[in-house]
Amino acid sequence: MTEFLFGGALAVLLTVALGLVRILRGPGDADRMxxxxxxxxxxxxxxxxxxxxxxxxxxxxxxxxxxxxxAFASIAFxxxxxx
Amino acid sequence: MSALADAFTVxxxxxxxxxxxxxxxxxxxxxxxxxxxxxxxxxxxLGLGLVVxxxxxxxxxxxxxxxxxAVWVLVLVAGATVARLIARAAHEPERGA
Amino acid sequence: MAFAFDLALVLLTVAVAAWTIxxxxxxxxxxxxxxxxxxxxxxWVRLGAIDVALTEAAIGAGLTGALLIGAxxxxxxxxxxxxxxxxxxxxxxxxxxxxxxxVAGSIAAGVLLLPEPAPSLAADAARHLDATGxxxxxxxxxxxxxxxxxxxxxVVLVLAIAGVWSFAPDGVWGGRPGPAPAASxxxxxxxxxxxxxxxxxxxxxxxLWAGADHPGGAFQGGTILAAMVLLVVMAGLAxxxxxxxxxxxxxxxxxxMVFLAVGFAGVVIADAFLAYPVPYAKPIILxxxxxxxxxxxxxxxxxxxxxxxxxxxxxxxxx
Numbered sequence: 001m002t003e004f005l006f007g008g009a010l011a012v013l014l015t016v017a018l019g020l021v022r023i024l025r026g027p028g029d030a031d032r033m034x035x036x037x038x039x040x041x042x043x044x045x046x047x048x049x050x051x052x053x054x055x056x057x058x059x060x061x062x063x064x065x066x067x068x069x070x071a072f073a074s075i076a077f078x079x080x081x082x083x
Numbered sequence: 084m085s086a087l088a089d090a091f092t093v094x095x096x097x098x099x100x101x102x103x104x105x106x107x108x109x110x111x112x113x114x115x116x117x118x119x120x121x122x123x124x125x126x127x128x129l130g131l132g133l134v135v136x137x138x139x140x141x142x143x144x145x146x147x148x149x150x151x152x153a154v155w156v157l158v159l160v161a162g163a164t165v166a167r168l169i170a171r172a173a174h175e176p177e178r179g180a
Numbered sequence: 181m182a183f184a185f186d187l188a189l190v191l192l193t194v195a196v197a198a199w200t201i202x203x204x205x206x207x208x209x210x211x212x213x214x215x216x217x218x219x220x221x222x223x224w225v226r227l228g229a230i231d232v233a234l235t236e237a238a239i240g241a242g243l244t245g246a247l248l249i250g251a252x253x254x255x256x257x258x259x260x261x262x263x264x265x266x267x268x269x270x271x272x273x274x275x276x277x278x279x280x281x282x283v284a285g286s287i288a289a290g291v292l293l294l295p296e297p298a299p300s301l302a303a304d305a306a307r308h309l310d311a312t313g314x315x316x317x318x319x320x321x322x323x324x325x326x327x328x329x330x331x332x333x334x335v336v337l338v339l340a341i342a343g344v345w346s347f348a349p350d351g352v353w354g355g356r357p358g359p360a361p362a363a364s365x366x367x368x369x370x371x372x373x374x375x376x377x378x379x380x381x382x383x384x385x386x387x388l389w390a391g392a393d394h395p396g397g398a399f400q401g402g403t404i405l406a407a408m409v410l411l412v413v414m415a416g417l418a419x420x421x422x423x424x425x426x427x428x429x430x431x432x433x434x435x436x437m438v439f440l441a442v443g444f445a446g447v448v449i450a451d452a453f454l455a456y457p458v459p460y461a462k463p464i465i466l467x468x469x470x471x472x473x474x475x476x477x478x479x480x481x482x483x484x485x486x487x488x489x490x491x492x493x494x495x496x497x498x499x
Contacts, residue, residue, distance in 0.1 A: 007184075009185055013189065024199065024208075035211070039218055043218045043219070047221075047222065058396075061395065062237055062395075064383055068380050068404060069238050069243070070218070073241060075372065075415075076250070080207065
């Protein structure tokens with residue numbers, strides 16, 4: 001199970017990394033924000049998987065913090081892009 | 084019983100990864116911002132949701148499982164709202180949001 | 181499989197870091213930098229430093245991103261209206277590259293050349309945890325063993341605020357930072373600013389409380405609270421307080437002042453600056469941390485809000 005969870009974390013990391021190309025290419029600010037959002041959610045998934053793989057319940061707190069702050073950063077992006 | 088939980092975890096997480104992949108591929112291949120946003124929110128909702136469900140089956144305690152679900156609900160609410168705002172930013176860039 | 185994950189994470193982090201520098205557009209570069217911060221948080225988790233991962237996720241991925249995006253937006257405004265965008269010349273960029281490489285190389289050398297096993301005070305730290313009443317050695321180091329360093333850091337935060345405020349134009353000293361919020365904000369933003377902050381306050385308080393025995397602490401909790409305050413302000417639900425307000429300044433100073441007071445009391449009660457009498461160590465530590473969290477939240481929010489730009493008249497909050 002530990003191996004599988006690490007494998008799952010690796011899979012999510014790689015698929016989310018794919019989306020990062022949007023930051024480079026995306027013709028508009030919205031596309032870049034979306035790529036960051038995808039990485040935020042993917043990062044939370046990876047954190048939860050890592051926490052389960054290692055057996056450390058405190059990692060869920062990091063995921064919780066990242067969820068809140070990623071929402072905050074996205075709002076800041078939207079406001080910054082609108083100017 | 085534990086074997087059943089393990090099997091459920093494996094299936095749920097594998098499906099979750101599939102949805103994350105769908106989200107990424109959609110983000111890269113769809114033609115415009117709004118369709119890409121559509122793909123992105125699938126990764127947010129279902130990708131993370133399935134991963135959380137799979138991990139909840141492995142959680143040591145009910146409280147641990149509830150905490151995982153709380154993270155997912157938070158991401159759902161924030162993600163849906165941010166998606167709406169990004170869509171606005173993509174379509175009405177002149178308005179000072 | 182863990183090795184495969186670590187390898188992928190390292191390569192991805194380096195790639196995103198290089199990408200951040202290579203991107204021309206300021207907005208895109210800031211987005212890439214926030215992504216880099218999130219990846220670093222993952223790296224810290226893999227290294228077993230959960231407290232640092234919490235701080236990285238909160239500051240690196242969240243607050244610093246918001247700060248930089250404000251700067252990028254200001255550059256964009258200026259570029260559109262008057263100043264042409266200027267890249268530093270080749271000499272400056274080469275110097276910056278050399279200095280960055282030197283710093284990175286020294287840190288890498290320092291880590292890689294450590295003797296096996298690396299010298300560590302972890303055993304001593306763990307041995308004396310009982311006297312502090314804490315279960316998390318990181319919190320014990322921050323608030324008990326090396327409390328002087330933490331006190332100085334909090335004083336540095338106050339100096340930083342004073343520095344930021346010193347940029348105020350003379351006419352608006354004591355006024356409010358940032359432009360007046362636009363009258364109509366999108367409904368989705370108003371919803372999020374009403375729903376998320378209560379959750380954020382609970383999570384922030386939880387991270388502070390859990391910091392006694394599990395990863396967490398005052399700084400991470402304060403950062404989460406600051407982000408929630410900023411969210412409310414960004415949605416226009418409440419206007420930024422004017423920086424001349426005494427209550428605001430009291431809140432910023434309360435943390436370092438309480439810390440200092442406990443320190444001097446320690447001279448009288450327990451024979452050394454910032455020494456805690458053993459039976460009361462945990463309540464004292466908790467009291468310091470709670471006040472510190474509020475101060476950090478106020479200070480970080482004000483740092484992000486920036487210097488005052490308009491006078492003290494309150495803007496009508498948006499509906």
